[in-house]
Amino acid sequence: MKVIIISVFIFASVSADQCRPRNYYWRPFNGSIPNDAFLAGTDLNGKKNYVAKIIPLDSYSWTVPELIKEDWAYIDFSWCCGGSSPLIRVDKAIEILCTENQASLQWQEVEKHADELKPRCCLVEGGIGATKGHIYIPYIGRVVQKGHNFIGRTYTDRSYKGLHIMNGTVSRQILKDYEVLTYHCDDNEVSLRNGEPESKSS
Ligand SMILES: *[C@@H]1O[C@H](CO)[C@@H](O)[C@H](O)[C@H]1NC(C)=O
Numbered sequence: 001m002k003v004i005i006i007s008v009f010i011f012a013s014v015s016a017d018q019c020r021p022r023n024y025y026w027r028p029f030n031g032s033i034p035n036d037a038f039l040a041g042t043d044l045n046g047k048k049n050y051v052a053k054i055i056p057l058d059s060y061s062w063t064v065p066e067l068i069k070e071d072w073a074y075i076d077f078s079w080c081c082g083g084s085s086p087l088i089r090v091d092k093a094i095e096i097l098c099t100e101n102q103a104s105l106q107w108q109e110v111e112k113h114a115d116e117l118k119p120r121c122c123l124v125e126g127g128i129g130a131t132k133g134h135i136y137i138p139y140i141g142r143v144v145q146k147g148h149n150f151i152g153r154t155y156t157d158r159s160y161k162g163l164h165i166m167n168g169t170v171s172r173q174i175l176k177d178y179e180v181l182t183y184h185c186d187d188n189e190v191s192l193r194n195g196e197p198e199s200k201s202s
């Protein structure tokens with residue numbers, strides 16, 4: 001029994017380490033989309049979508065990922081959900097998610113919660129926030145509806161449910177069937193398979 005417990009522990013720390021080398025980074029947005037920006041989706045009308053990281057200047061210490069399209073000069077943001085929280089227009093200190101290898105970042109479907117992917121994928125961090133002494137990492141989520149991409153934040157901490165997006169100037173929460181931006185999923189699957197004693201190499 002002891003042997004099994006120890007090997008499970010070793011495996012768990014190996015897969016946590018696999019998320020440390022990251023093949024993505026953020027570049028300041030100066031009005032034009034960088035050449036190595038991660039293409040997060042293309043709308044039915046051909047318009048390209050990217051992931052921005054913004055600082056909504058308000059009383060929260062929090063950065064969040066949002067959608068930015070190729071011809072946008074600012075991002076409209078409000079906290080979840082609907083009309084109650086004020087609209088903040090952000091046009092400064094916007095950053096764009098970039099990568100040297102587009103194929104290394106992948107959207108993975110979840111049913112309800114981003115943490116469904118945690119055992120086999122690394123999640124792309126879309127910012128950081130703190131409230132009441134607790135630190136939260138917003139991850140990047142997407143839902144495609146009627147040929148349009150909506151990109152926003154999702155949390156592995158289930159006290160913040162679903163995917164939080166902006167639809168124009170309205171904030172919305174998508175509670176199921178959305179995607180989360182990940183990397184190294186296959187690597188983890190491979191190491192899981194290799195870790196099984198009865199697995200055969202092919
Ligand atoms: C804007 O940023 C891009 C890279 O993202 C750079 O190539 C370009 O020179 C910058 N333009 C200005 C005016 O700073």
Ligand SMILES: *[C@@H]1O[C@H](CO)[C@@H](O)[C@H](O)[C@H]1NC(C)=O
Pocket residue numbers: 145150167172
């Ligand atoms: C966005 O708003 C439009 C117009 O109100 C609505 O038809 C559409 O379903 C909304 N989409 C999402 C994802 O909220």
